[in-house]
Every structure is written in structure tokens, then in C-alpha cells.
Amino acid sequence: MDYPLLNAFWTMCLIFLWVLWLILLFRIIGDIFRSRDLNNWAKTGWLILVIVLPFLGVFIYVIARGHGMSEREVAQAERQQKQLQAYLKETVATGDAGGGHADALAKLADLKKHGDITDEEFQKAKAKILA
Template sequence: MSFWDIIWYIIVCFAFIAYLMLLFSIIGDLFRTEGTSGWVKALWIVFLIFVPFITALIYLIVNGDAMTKRSVRAAQHMKDQQDAYIKQVASGKSPAEHIADAKALLDSGTITETEFQALKAKALA
């Protein structure tokens, strides 16, 4: 095997892996699309199987912008869920427990009503 055969093999492997990544991205986007009917999604899948390169190119031209928006929206949703989870774990208590603790402090006269409202707003934020 010559040097150029190895280089050609690396290029072909790279192109194949890039195509697989594109194909999985398109299929994932197809299932993420809300406004498209099941028949249209099935038709895209059939064309992706029998005419893969042309179909992938057409899909990217037709749905590329919407594909990006859906991907960004999904990433933002995941980030928001992760932030909420981290906030919940970091606080150690649920908002209801924080409010109950603040109410106990208010009832005992340790804090005023405005301080209680501030603690309640902070717990609910």
C-alpha cells in the first residue's frame, strides 16, 4: 500500500463519517419537526435510503434554516433544564421549605413582613 493509497483511504473514511453525521442529524431533525406530517417524514426517510446524497442536499437546502433554529431551541431548553437542576441541588431545599423556614422566622418575630416577602420572592425566583 503506497502513501497516496493511505491518504486516499483517510479522505474516504473522513467523508463517510461526515456523511453519517449529516444523515443522523437530518433524521434527528425530521423527528424533532412538529409541523410535518408522518407521511412526509416517512417519504424523506425513504428518499434518504434510496437516493441518499441528493436527498440530503435537498433537505439541507429546503430545511437548513429551520433545522438550525430547532437545534438552537433544543440546546437552549436543555441548558435551562440543567440550570434549574443545578439551582435546585445547590440550594439544598425546595422553595416550599425556604418559605416555611421564613414563615417560622416571621412568626417568631425574628424578621419583619417585608423581609419575609423578600425571602419568599427569592425562594420563588
């Protein structure tokens, strides 16, 4: 007797395990390249082991160096966060300075246009803003 539903379930389980293993393989390859405590020869050796004997290489890597994988990933995330913070700080600082000057100059031009300040006062205020 044929069990099509059971076969479909079994196929889904195998696909899930295969995708899970591929994700683990790519994370390990990324960890090998990210690791700063390995020299180039050690990285090459681990890559050859993981590529030539994929299942065995992945399991050996997880047993031998798995404890440091999370630490290296957290350190990488912290470095990226610091770079993002520095970029945002730089971008916001230059954006505020330009936007602040433009807004102040627009307000001054409005005041001059309405006759609230003289041309001489406008030039002094403009020089003060741009200084």
C-alpha cells in the same frame, strides 16, 4: 509504478468524506424527528427519501430545509439548558435547606454539649430551626 503513500492519502480522504457524510445523515435524521413544523406523514416521507436514496435525499433535505436546522438545534439546546437550570435550582434549594438545618442542629448540639446553652434553650432553638 505504485504509489503507496498516495494510495494511503486517497484512502484517508475517502474515509474522512464517508464519516462526514454519516455524521450529516444522522444529524438530518435527528432534525427530522426534532422538527415540530412537520406532521407525521411529512416526517415519514423525508425518512423514506433519506433511507431509500441516501445521497440524493440528504442533499435535497439540506437544500429544502437546511436553513431551519440550526434554528431547531438552538431551540433544542435552549430547552435543555432551561431544564438543567430548573433541575439544578430545585436540587440546590433542597440541598441547602437540608444542609443548613443539619449544620444548625449540629452547632446547637455542640453548644448544649459544652454547656453554653440549657436544655430548654436547645429545644426552643431546635423547634425554631425545624419550623
